[in-house]
Amino acid sequence: MSTVPPPWKPEIFARRRPHLAVRGRVLGAMRRFFEERAFVEVDTPALQVSPGMEPHLQAFATDLQGPHPDDRRRLYLHTSPEFAMKKLLVAGVPRLYQLAHVFRNGERSGTHSPEFSMLEWYRAGEGYRALIADCEELVRASAEAAGRQRFVFRGMDCDPFQPWRVLTVQDAFLEYAGIDLLATFDGTHDPDPAPLAAVAQRAGIHPHDGDRWEDIVFRVMFDRIEPHLGAGVPCVLTDYPVCMAALSRPKPEDPRVAERFELYACGLELANAFGELTDPAAQRARFEADMDLKQRLYGERFPVDEDFLAALEHGMPESSGIAMGFDRLVMLCSGAESIEDVLWLPVAG
Template identity: 65%
Template sequence: MTVPWWHPDRFARRLPLLQKRARIVDGLRAWFAAGGFLEVDTPALQVSPGLEPHLIAFATELVRPEGERLTRYLHTSPEFTMKKLLVAGLPRIFQMGHVFRNGERAGRHSPEFTMLEWYRAHDGYRTLMADCEAVVRRAAEIAGAKTLRWQGHEADPFQPFEVLTVPEAFRRHCGIDLLATAPDPAAPDLALLAAAAAPLGIRPHEGDSWEDLFFRIMLDRIEPHLGMGRPTFLADYPISMAALARPKPEDPRLAERFELYACGVELANAFGELTDPATQRARFEADMELKQRLYGERYPIDEDFLDALAHGMPPSAGSALGLDRLVMLAVHADEIDDVLWAPVQ
């Protein structure tokens, strides 16, 4: 018989890790407060859960007192509501809240997990890199760890973090000129990417898009190298893959987006935020067309969010970091359930 997670003997083995988690949470709250950030707490129940095409949301039903029944979703990120708070006038905000993603359960995935998300009005995504470095180092310091560690891999958070662009990563690890496969940046060419990937033995499956093949190459040939020895910022994604990010002024083929990796694990995703409502609507609609094609469903667009953008969101940058994953690496846990107070059952 499997011993339940709450059995005192089994729980006692995880308790030292959970105590470190609690201290890390306290320490990060103090770091944000010292930096002039206001902690906010937004509702998980939303009209739109977030519109990333490959995320599956939990749907539920809201019953109004008069009997009207409305479909609502548990958010996959607090992003839309937090940006509305930027429009409302808050300049620096952060949140440690639970988010929900269906169909995700593995050594580094839980269907419910804690997201650390923060936004800076009138600032850029490069500032968020400095934030991420400070947050990761603070977590390691509190845990008493000299390195981050997971599945035999290590990354030293006290070294300068590597900054590697997505095109550079494809050249370094695959010998592929990624931008050459997207002569029209808004509509990359699958055939060109397939030809470039053929020498690697990676071929598109029937029905694949350019983005599908991009991710297959990423997962197979690039991600395993990221954040080894020291954390890595993978920056400047093709513009077609950044639905919520603004174009880079110096190269509009690319978007102001980065992901942070350590020990091959993605920890954070950050954007220089898109603020144009018409462009944002067009990207949302394109993403939901893709979701319909791939998964046979779509989620509603949050019209209130687009109204907020039209009212005037300041130039901003925002980052979302998986707190449980960061703790997992800082305390050298084997899997994410080791640092959750209780697993989803």
């Protein structure tokens, strides 16, 4: 099958116009939301020393060339503006947000684009639960700007104006899969998968040879849990096992889990949030463990952003931060079925 896209035609763009009109209204509502709350809009470079340290993400690499032929340095298009924005937190910007173009290779589907818009914001001196309130207010303001009372996506619907559901990962596994997840977690960065594999098998979910503990978690999530999240009302899924939150700090009352949540509406993941890890030694150790895993799985590793770790050494304030897929929010607000329906022009190819 040919991978050459069809020739550009005006009528293809014309079908996007109603969705793009909604995108403009949601964009205006978003900027008003942050301005009213005294956030500073920032704009950081897409070219970075490190694209991000998530083991399963693929990045785009390029070479920065200086005036001399041998003056060349490998850089990456960022998968998130997170490291740069946290440097600004250290520099003394207490509330900041950015709508950034970010880049992830190997991702293309109805809800993924290799280049997309990520809305990211941080609050210094405030816990991650403050971000849940932000999400509720921002999503509702976006829906109002779009003139939408309910979201409908792929046969599911939800009402963002009703009280949202907050559910821990542990309770989600018990409710939808009958699995006591934390009973299978040994507290390490790479837990023994055998206990979870056994209970997953009994629940009718069949692990594959070589699955890690986290792989089985994702299988259960995909098969039994995510299809229910955000049905009726948006759902905030909280308290992930600490090995699944490399940039998040452990919860003081239960160090097995991290101060992390994800937001779902109509089964679609919209946002990922953290109570930020501020310990530079712990952060370096997590980065090294994640890159060791990436090397084992994919045969590559990304460099550590030493400037970011140096910023942590200077003392990052206790903070919370969140990344939201802006295009996905627009999809829900406009009724679009595909992410390309809400992009002015999709990435070619």
